[in-house]
Amino acid sequence: MEIGMVFVVGAGTMGNGIAQVCAQKGISIVLNDISQDALDKAVKNINWSVSKFVDKGRLSESVETIMGRIQTSTGLDEARNADLVIEAVFEDLKVKQEIVKKLDEVVGDKTILASNTSAIPITEIASASTRSENFIGLHFFNPVPMMAAVEVIRGITTTDEAFQYGADFVRYIGKEPILVNRDIAGFILNRINMLSNMEAYRLVEQGVATPEDIDKGMRLAFGRKMGPFETADLVGLDVQLMAYSSTYEEEKDPRFYPPTILRRKVLAGHFGRKTGRGWYEYDENGNRKD
Ligand SMILES: NC(=O)c1ccc[n+]([C@@H]2O[C@H](COP(=O)([O-])OP(=O)(O)OC[C@H]3O[C@@H](n4cnc5c(N)ncnc54)[C@H](O)[C@@H]3O)[C@@H](O)[C@H]2O)c1
Structure with missing residues (x-):
């Protein structure tokens, strides 16, 4: 599997963790938030967390190399070049659907779109997109750098290829996919x-x-x-x-x-x-x- 860039929407607790684990695996990241303050805090938090891993000898690269893979942005334009977009904003269906609609105008046909929702059915979020076949759930657990399981959720319109991509991506970043074959409340x-x-x-x-x-x-x-x-x-x-x-x-x-x-x-x-x-x-x- 080759992954060029992952675009993460929402630089809160989960967005930070997702950006960190991807950067640690060599993936370029654009971390997006509507709040510049949230982005500034995110960079500080991720830097602190990566430093801890480096100090404990659990990462072979320097903090600077890993942090050098993370860019921040308050706009969605750079999602244009993303292989995968992971949405991790507030648990609010309307906010998530708004973002999905905006992303639709930007991303390429092959881009996989994912949501880190804890409980909202993936099909409901994906229904705001014209490319819901490329939409999956990627449910990370908190704290992301420590938790090895990620649920990969198939919405009702998700293709086999997109579902497989989700599982491969999870393995690529060193975690274990837990496959959720049906879009059910609360997942597994x-x-x-x-x-x-x-x-x-x-x-x-x-x-x-x-x-x-x-x-x-x-x-x-x-x-x-x-x-x-x-x-x-x-x-x-x-x-x-x-x-x-x-x-x-x-x-x-x-x-x-x-x-x-x-x-x-x-x-x-x-x-x-x-x-x-x-x-x-x-x-x-x-x-x-x-
Ligand atoms: N916190 C957890 O333990 C946990 C675990 C698993 C899944 N989740 C899910 O992950 C998602 C994010 O949770 P969190 O705890 O990281 O939230 P959070 O409150 O820490 O962060 C949310 C971020 O989204 C940003 N945001 C809001 N609207 C935005 C928009 N339109 N565009 C860009 N950014 C926007 C906010 O500024 C904030 O920085 C939720 O769906 C939540 O249910 C959370």
Whole structure:
């Protein structure tokens, strides 16, 4: 596989990580954002992260060589020369579709278009494009430089070639593709995680166990780095509720109906670390109180 340039739209948490892993594999990157401030921060963050990998001896090239592959832009024009465009902006269908429409006017016929959406069906985003056959989902996990799995999602109009391209690209950047053969809400890994998290919340709701004990058990028995409640406080209970509710709306399957305890906590503003309280309590420095 030969990849000349990848154009990444959105220079937030995920866009930064995607740009970094591509640059580390020798791919030229144009990182795009509507905010110059976000682009400036992105370059600093990526530089810091690449330096850490170089210091630990995990990369053979210099920071300057890797960073030299990353250009930034507030416009979409350079997407013209891209082999692959990866959209990683806010989780908002309208914003994503607007970008797809604009990209349609710029990119070449062979360019593969991808979205890093966490939950929006790929077909829905692709429907804004006149070349939806070239559209795939590439769902990276956070933090991108550390996480080896990437879900490759086939929309209803995606061709075999585009789907294969996604899997080959993921291997090319040193990660493992997890193939999602049908465009289903929550894809695979989040879908499984969602159900297991909701079961954990229900067990707390029913007074069967405490969050502390469930987290400890999941770490010790299943080798997880963090239990479901610790993770939820980091991700944000509000963010989780949105993802679970949208999956329920899409599927109308009672298994995905968010547990009352989660809905109440969000109503009370107990979002997790960012509000100082979620399943656990935190001090002003974000450290657990107990
Ligand atoms: N954060 C995660 O853990 C995670 C994991 C997997 C997937 N995702 C998905 O990845 C996507 C991005 O998430 P994130 O956490 O990086 O978001 P973020 O909020 O960190 O960054 C989003 C960036 O998009 C930019 N943006 C907004 N509108 C734009 C436009 N029209 N053109 C160009 N840039 C624009 C913003 O300025 C911002 O810098 C979302 O779809 C999210 O659901 C997130």
